[in-house]
Amino acid sequence: MAGFFQEVYQLVAEIPAGKVATYGQIAMMLERPRAARIVGWAMHQAPAGLPCHRVISSSGRLAPESVFAGQQRARLKTEGVTFTDAGLVKLRQHLWQSDDETKWEE
């Protein structure tokens, strides 16, 4: 464990294509419900190969285009993710459910 970041990267790496997870959700999975900012910060320093484009804000908003060169949205579309007219990800349709969240069920 190099720290919280390492855990974040490991979890983000397990997000399947076509699905997305929110910062808060990830933080909660790591038992740090208030560390949503840390997750976002970890993403900023995310290593290459990490599907950080699948990690978005709780409102379905993507990271600033200046950070992603505007590729995040196009990439998600390619994976089958749909957006609202406002350009927000349809969380209800693409929100990821990890094994730890199976308690959600239906």
Place this chain on the structure above:
DNA sequence: CGTCTGACGATGC
């Protein structure tokens, strides 16, 4: 060791 920062979240208007 103190302070600032930041791809956030919840709440209030």
Place this chain on the structure above:
DNA sequence: GGCATCGCCAGAC
């Protein structure tokens, strides 16, 4: 639904 404010946690300086 959008904007403003406060609160939070870990890392960088």
